[in-house]
Amino acid sequence: MSELRSDLEEILEIIWMLTVDENEPTTTFEELYKNLYETKEFSGELTKSLLEELISLKLIDIKDDIHVALSQKGYDRARQIIRAHRLYERLFADVLRIKDDAQIERGACVLEHIIAEDVEETVCTLLGHPTKCPHGRPIPPGLCCERRDSSIASIFTPVTELDIGETGQIAYISSNDNREMDKLLAFGILPGNAVKLHQKMPYNGPIVIQIDQTQVALEKSVADQICVRRIKK
Ligand SMILES: [Zn+2]
Ligand SMILES: [Zn+2]
Known part of the structure; x- marks a missing residue:
């Protein structure tokens, strides 16, 4: 998949959490502005321009000028980032035994944007194909999970x-x-x-x-x- 700037990826990630994680088909612009301001201190201006960029890249769909959903392309991309983020959280928490949640979050946020599929599968297999992150949120499964790869000894x-x-x-x-x-x-x-x-x-x-x-x-x-x-x- 082609490269995408990390600020755009962050927004896709948040839309995933507000829709897929919540079992909701869409979220709203209002919700997004609020969430991005609270979690990342993005100004309304900034959020607006990033959302416009996502629309032009066909990564999100707008309905009735109010509702926002991931397009199929956006969904696929967000799924990858979310999967990487949550796998790295597990890696930090369980293997590196980092206790500080903020530190885990920072590490996962940096690594999630560096997605190499083979590395991600190696991490997943090493961890024994976990299904949930340390916060209990689901980790979307990869091909390695279906195959139950055990070519690398799981920890x-x-x-x-x-x-x-x-x-x-x-x-x-x-x-x-x-x-x-x-x-x-x-x-x-x-x-x-x-x-x-x-x-x-x-x-x-x-x-x-x-x-x-x-x-x-x-x-x-x-x-x-x-x-x-x-x-x-
Ligand atoms: Zn988590
Ligand atoms: Zn796996």
């Missing part, structure tokens, strides 16, 4: 993919469900703790894991969200 793997008897250290849990998270936390299933895969049932049946001396049975769909770092034997 993280769902606990369900450990060998029976193998132990991993919990890196992150990708659940958005607070009740489910509370339940897992109550069992001591939280980042940093060691977990052993004790038993797997066939046909996507429940999984038994062991934390300390306690064995816990979990639905496979829940256990799949617990990502661990393999501990070298």
Whole structure:
């Protein structure tokens, strides 16, 4: 895909968050002006000229002079940037273990504009094809996720993919469900703790894991969200 200036990409990203992330077909000019002013201190003048540029590049569609949506071309572009941004967030948070959210955000914002598809796939595979960013927002999947590439050894793997008897250290849990998270936390299933895969049932049946001396049975769909770092034997 051809190069696009990063300020234009930032706007596509924001339109994505206001529409795709929110399950809304369109956003409004008013919303965009407000959002860009609040998040990036863009003046009305600046936002206006950038939006005009996006229209002339056919990256956004306008409806009734009020509503704004990504065009197909804009959608494809925004999807790539969002995907890169959220993958880099995971990289900073989980692999580099950066705790400061502002620092994670700054890093992801710089790297997202430098999109090389092979690098992005390498990062995705390394991270075990994560489906959510550290803030719980969905990461649009890439081709590597469909293929479940494992040509590069992943640093993280769902606990369900450990060998029976193998132990991993919990890196992150990708659940958005607070009740489910509370339940897992109550069992001591939280980042940093060691977990052993004790038993797997066939046909996507429940999984038994062991934390300390306690064995816990979990639905496979829940256990799949617990990502661990393999501990070298
Ligand atoms: Zn995020
Ligand atoms: Zn992937």
